[in-house]
Amino acid sequence: MDTFVLLGSFFALMIVGVPVAYALGLAALAGALWMELPLDAVMIQIASGVNKFSLLAIPFFVLAGAIMAEGGMSRRLVAFAGVLVGFIRGGLSLVNILASTFFGAISGSSVADTASIGSVLIPEMERKGYPRDFATAVTVSGSVQAILIPPSHNAVIYSLAAGGGVSIGALFMAGVFPGLLLGLTLAILCLFIAKKRNFPKGEVIPLRQALRICADALWGLATLFIILGGILSGVFTATESASIAVVWAFFVTMFIYRDYKWSELPKLVHRTVKTVSIVMILIGFAASFGYIMTLMQIPLKVTGFFAALSDNRYVILLMINVLLLVLGTLMDMAPLILILTPILLPLVTKLGVDPVHFGMIMMVNLGIGLLTPPVGAVLFVGSAVAKLKIETVVQALYPFFGAMLLVLAMVTYIPAISLWLPNLMFK
Amino acid sequence: MCLVIPLGVFARYVLGFGAQWPEPIAILMMVLFTFFGAAAAYRAGAHIAVQMLTDRMPAVLRRACAGFVHLAMLAVSVFVLVYGFKLVQGTMGQTLSELPWLPVGITYLALPLGSLVTLLFVLEHVVFGSQHARPVCTFDHEPGVAEEAI
Amino acid sequence: QTVTLKAADVHPAGYPNVVAIENLGKKLETATKGKIKLQMFPGGVLGSEKEVVEQTQVGAIQIARISLGVLGPVVPDVNVFNMPFVFRDEAHMRKVIDGPIGEEILTKITNSPARLVALGYMDSGSRSLYTKKPVRKPEDLKGQKIRMMGNPLFVDTMNAMGGNGISMGHTEVFGALQTGVIDGAENNPPTLYTSNQYTTVKYYTQTNHLIIPEIFVMSKVTWDKLSKDEQALVKKFSREAQMEQRGLWDKSVAEYTQKLKAAGIEFINTDTKPFYDATAPVRAKYGAQFADLMKRIADVK
Ligand code: NA
Ligand code: NA
Numbered sequence: 001m002d003t004f005v006l007l008g009s010f011f012a013l014m015i016v017g018v019p020v021a022y023a024l025g026l027a028a029l030a031g032a033l034w035m036e037l038p039l040d041a042v043m044i045q046i047a048s049g050v051n052k053f054s055l056l057a058i059p060f061f062v063l064a065g066a067i068m069a070e071g072g073m074s075r076r077l078v079a080f081a082g083v084l085v086g087f088i089r090g091g092l093s094l095v096n097i098l099a100s101t102f103f104g105a106i107s108g109s110s111v112a113d114t115a116s117i118g119s120v121l122i123p124e125m126e127r128k129g130y131p132r133d134f135a136t137a138v139t140v141s142g143s144v145q146a147i148l149i150p151p152s153h154n155a156v157i158y159s160l161a162a163g164g165g166v167s168i169g170a171l172f173m174a175g176v177f178p179g180l181l182l183g184l185t186l187a188i189l190c191l192f193i194a195k196k197r198n199f200p201k202g203e204v205i206p207l208r209q210a211l212r213i214c215a216d217a218l219w220g221l222a223t224l225f226i227i228l229g230g231i232l233s234g235v236f237t238a239t240e241s242a243s244i245a246v247v248w249a250f251f252v253t254m255f256i257y258r259d260y261k262w263s264e265l266p267k268l269v270h271r272t273v274k275t276v277s278i279v280m281i282l283i284g285f286a287a288s289f290g291y292i293m294t295l296m297q298i299p300l301k302v303t304g305f306f307a308a309l310s311d312n313r314y315v316i317l318l319m320i321n322v323l324l325l326v327l328g329t330l331m332d333m334a335p336l337i338l339i340l341t342p343i344l345l346p347l348v349t350k351l352g353v354d355p356v357h358f359g360m361i362m363m364v365n366l367g368i369g370l371l372t373p374p375v376g377a378v379l380f381v382g383s384a385v386a387k388l389k390i391e392t393v394v395q396a397l398y399p400f401f402g403a404m405l406l407v408l409a410m411v412t413y414i415p416a417i418s419l420w421l422p423n424l425m426f427k
Numbered sequence: 428m429c430l431v432i433p434l435g436v437f438a439r440y441v442l443g444f445g446a447q448w449p450e451p452i453a454i455l456m457m458v459l460f461t462f463f464g465a466a467a468a469y470r471a472g473a474h475i476a477v478q479m480l481t482d483r484m485p486a487v488l489r490r491a492c493a494g495f496v497h498l499a500m501l502a503v504s505v506f507v508l509v510y511g512f513k514l515v516q517g518t519m520g521q522t523l524s525e526l527p528w529l530p531v532g533i534t535y536l537a538l539p540l541g542s543l544v545t546l547l548f549v550l551e552h553v554v555f556g557s558q559h560a561r562p563v564c565t566f567d568h569e570p571g572v573a574e575e576a577i
Numbered sequence: 578q579t580v581t582l583k584a585a586d587v588h589p590a591g592y593p594n595v596v597a598i599e600n601l602g603k604k605l606e607t608a609t610k611g612k613i614k615l616q617m618f619p620g621g622v623l624g625s626e627k628e629v630v631e632q633t634q635v636g637a638i639q640i641a642r643i644s645l646g647v648l649g650p651v652v653p654d655v656n657v658f659n660m661p662f663v664f665r666d667e668a669h670m671r672k673v674i675d676g677p678i679g680e681e682i683l684t685k686i687t688n689s690p691a692r693l694v695a696l697g698y699m700d701s702g703s704r705s706l707y708t709k710k711p712v713r714k715p716e717d718l719k720g721q722k723i724r725m726m727g728n729p730l731f732v733d734t735m736n737a738m739g740g741n742g743i744s745m746g747h748t749e750v751f752g753a754l755q756t757g758v759i760d761g762a763e764n765n766p767p768t769l770y771t772s773n774q775y776t777t778v779k780y781y782t783q784t785n786h787l788i789i790p791e792i793f794v795m796s797k798v799t800w801d802k803l804s805k806d807e808q809a810l811v812k813k814f815s816r817e818a819q820m821e822q823r824g825l826w827d828k829s830v831a832e833y834t835q836k837l838k839a840a841g842i843e844f845i846n847t848d849t850k851p852f853y854d855a856t857a858p859v860r861a862k863y864g865a866q867f868a869d870l871m872k873r874i875a876d877v878k
Contacts, residue, residue: 015477016480016492017476017478017493018476018499019469019474020474020477037637038635039510040514040637042510043506043507043511043538044637045624047511048627048628048631050457056453056454163622167751169752234753235758237749237753237758274471274473276460276461276464277461277462277467278468278473281462281464281474291623295637331477334475342622374479520651521650
């Protein structure tokens with residue numbers, strides 16, 4: 001009954017259109033009233049939920065990514081990717097995917113990736129003879145790399161939802177290979193489709209020009225080295241490295257590239273504050289929801305439920321993946337991480353799954369959810385940028401979904417893809 | 428906020444001492460941005476919400492849902508306003524261990540105040556209708572580039 | 578009508594403190610014929626200690642095992658336990674908290690505006706240094722960055738002992754040790770082992786510079802709802818829990834010391850006198866307000 005009051009009121013509120021963050025808060029209140037808890041308890045959790053040092057990494061990473069993306073970085077990354085793979089058959093689709101790989105190294109936002117790379121490359125690809133729906137499908141599926149390749153504020157959110165016991169540095173390192181694997185799998189799919197549908201080749205760029213493009217892009221890609229280098233060498237904490245990345249992104253955009261107007265900055269900051277506050281308020285209310293959930297011992301009940309179904313790790317992981325995929329079609333990534341991690345993590349750690357590995361399973365899985373209807377932020381943005389109907393894009397996405405599910409299966413059942421690098425660095 | 432933390436790093440590595448104040452100050456600013464930003468995001472209709480069901484409803488039902496959403500938003504805002512102030516009052520006597528001059532209550536003040544603003548925006552929405560299309564909110568909704576959400 | 582007491586601890590299930598409180602609950606349940614039950618939430622699932630204290634004050638949590646530090650702002654006397662080398666050794670500490678001084682402080686907490694009823698103490702052992710390089714005397718600490726708990730007093734203590742005190746959260750310590758942000762930290766053997774931090778250091782120098790007991794409290798809201806008899810039962814079983822935890826704690830220290838040694842950690846038994854002398858200014862600076870209390874503690878033989 002406890003569970004029904006809490007989850008039932010949450011779903012009811014969400015379905016009628018109450019913003020997810022506030023629905024979480026209200027459901028927590030309903031749960032507290034039901035359990036005859038003082039309402040102050042809910043308030044304390046909301047307040048302490050947003051009062052955490054590690055959370056500071058989120059605004060910093062979002063801001064650094066936004067400065068880089070809007071300040072001409074994405075254009076340079078596209079050019080850089082063009083130098084490397086543009087000349088192959090189907091080259092522009094590879095350029096698109098590789099540009100997303102690079103973009104992922106400066107930003108953690110798939111939506112920003114789709115918006116900025118899509119607006120450069122979808123028209124360009126169409127001009128060179130690629131169908132627009134294909135170009136859009138490549139863009140949106142490639143953008144999921146941004147979540148996996150560090151920096152990733154979703155990894156920070158996961159670390160937080162896991163109770164702070166999972167280090168952000170380890171999660172960042174764990175994301176490198178799943179991200180690259182996704183990029184590679186999509187690239188192979190594109191090569192295959194390009195051959196079948198006879199997509200055009202690009203030209204080889206002259207060496208001099210190529211070198212200039214590379215040098216130009218490296219300024220931005222240095223962000224990744226600042227972030228990872230800082231964390232790995234122990235010079236800064238994750239939060240500090242994120243703040244340094246902001247300073248660096250600002251420096252590169254304003255003083256090296258110098259093609260971003262100072263007058264645009266307030267808008268960019270305004271937009272970032274709004275984006276961040278949407279996530280942060282969600283974190284605050286999710287903290288109160290999670291607290292009530294714990295008091296009701298829902299995680300224990302869920303663990304018991306799954307344990308009754310099977311005690312095989314692989315079966316349980318399969319079931320969790322299906323559950324996440326279904327929920328991922330309906331809900332956004334951050335709320336799902338915040339709500340489900342406290343429930344599922346105790347279950348999988350009991351079965352011997354490493355929390356870092358489980359984080360990667362969640363990232364890949366919910367990353368796919370960003371592309372699936374009815375609710376998929378990246379799908380919406382991709383369709384809007386391409387000016388295509390969502391249904392059209394979804395149809396073009398089918399082979400890409402196949403590729404992504406394959407990656408999900410590999411990441412789920414081969415822990416080493418996620419864990420090899422962090423273990424190498426940290427053990 | 429974006430300068431406070433690098434300053435702390437600078438102090439530690441260049442000046443050679445670990446300063447205590449950058450952390451709490453940066454967190455304070457973050458909480459401030461969160462609750463006032465959330466109010467602004469409400470006004471701009473930018474919060475993550477599930478609309479697939481309401482979008483398919485007949486107009487009457489959709490209006491009823493919208494009314495319910497307003498009620499829900501009012502309830503949450505009033506709750507955070509009232510209990511937030513209670514929390515602020517209750518923690519005014521304590522100070523942060525890193526910054527002995529700063530009462531804990533101050534660090535929570537943004538919660539009730541930000542909710543007050545949200546409350547006013549909800550009332551504005553009820554009385555004057557949606558403000559999503561106001562110019563002040565739309566300047567960042569350039570066509571083609573969507574909200575850089577999570 | 579039955580009452581379920583929700584108890585919170587940041588320590589994991591099976592930890593001496595958790596087990597002692599669980600047993601307290603079982604005794605209560607038997608004695609009240611099931612009227613009062615206890616539900617344990619270990620491992621910090623209900624949040625950090627700060628959150629847990631706040632939740633206990635408003636009555637959302639009924640029993641919490643917390644460190645004394647959180648109560649410092651409302652009951653300044655508890656800060657006396659934070660003074661470096663205020664106790665000669667653990668036996669001395671136990672004598673003090675079992676006796677009139679301990680009772681006096683519990684009463685002060687209960688009568689303070691903290692809205693908590695202090696039930697009893699728990700042993701959290703003594704904190705000693707663990708480092709990558711061996712430390713035998715204050716000079717060995719020169720230039721070493723040592724993590725201390727976030728309180729200027731502790732940072733100053735480390736600075737006085739010869740090192741560089743750095744404050745950071747407990748969860749960040751492991752990463753900081755791995756990456757070399759810090760050269761060492763200080764805690765008791767069980768924590769050193771269970772936090773996995775032992776994999777990053779080589780030496781454990783038994784300075785015993787801090788011996789800080791912990792307490793467990795009940796929400797005043799809950800306490801006031803209990804009958805006089807029930808309150809008496811809670812008090813009685815709390816005292817028993819205090820004694821039971823101690824035995825479990827000693828066993829756990831012995832066990833983890835063994836494990837640490839097996840894992841190659843070298844235990845250094847050092848003369849603590851130079852460290853004691855070096856920290857005299859810290860006690861003078863922070864302890865002036867409870868000089869009398871410190872004297873009374875020292876007089877407990
Ligand atoms: Na990224
Ligand atoms: Na979706």
